[in-house]
Amino acid sequence: MKCVRFENKRTGTKHIGILEGEVIHGVYGSIDTYWRITGDTFALKDIQLLAPCVPKQIICVSFNYQAHAEECGAEITPEPSIFGKAAHTVIGTDAHIICPQEVKDLGYGAELAVVVKKRMKNVKVEDVPKYILGYTCANDITARDIQRKESQWLRCKSFDTFCPLGPWLETELDPSNIEIKLSVNGEVKQCARTSEMLYNAYEILSYISHSITLDAGDLVLTGTPVGSGSLHVGDEVTVEIEGIGKISNRVTRA
DSSP: OEEEEEEETTTOOEEEEEEETTEEEEEEEOTTSOEEEEEEEEEGGGEEEEOSOOOSOEEEEESOBHHHHHHHTOOOOSSOEEEEEOGGGEEOTTOOEEEOTTOSOEEOOEEEEEEEOSOBSSOOGGGGGGGEEEEEEEEOOEEHHHHHHOSOOHHHHOSTTOEEEEEEEESSOOTTSOEEEEEETTEEEEEEEGGGBSSOHHHHHHHHHTTSOBOTTOEEEOOOOSOOOEEOTTOEEEEEETTTEEEEEEEEEO
C-alpha cells in the first residue's frame, strides 16, 4: 500500500491518502493510528506530493556500507554509529534543495528510510517489523565542508531542505535485498543493494530503541552506499529505491 501526503493544487489544502494507479483515495484520520477511506478521489496530475511523514525526530546511521566506509577512510564500529538530523530538514519530491551561502561543498546520500508505526522501546530484532509503518526514499544532504571542520554532525546535516523524502510511504516491502540508486543530472553516482548493509533495518531500529525511544512517525535513515560526491547549483538529484519509487530535487542557492 502506498500512503501519500499531498497538496491539492487548486485549493492549496493538504491531505493524506492511498495511491492506486493514477488515483489517490482520500483518507480521514492518521495512517499510523486509525483511518478510513473518505470517498474523495484526486488525480495525480491535480496534486503536489509532499514528504510522506512529519517526524518529530530523525535518527541516522553512518558508514553502514563497507565500501562507503572505506572510501571515506572511516573505521567500522562493532555497533551501528548513529547521529541526529533536525526534523525541519524534511521536504518532498520536486521541492528545491537550498544550498546556504556559507556552504561550499554540498554532498548527497541515497538512503532507505524507515517510518515508525508506534512507540518503540527496548524492542528485540525479531519484533521490529510490528513497529514499522513503512519505507520511503531519502536523500541525506550534507554540508561537507562544515562536516570536515566540526566534530559534531548536527549542523552540517540540519540546514533547511537537507532531507528530501518520498515519493510516498510503501507499507508492504521486504527491505533485506533491494536496489538503492542515486543519479545527478541523469548520471548514476551510487548503486547498491540493501543486502550490503553492515546492519540491516531491523537491527538498526532495535539498536536505537534500546537507547532512544522512538514514537509513531519518527524517521530512521539506514545509511548511504559508496559513491560520495558533490552537488552544484542547478543540479537535479534523483534517489530511486526498488519497490518504492523515486524522488527528484533540484539544487538552488539561498
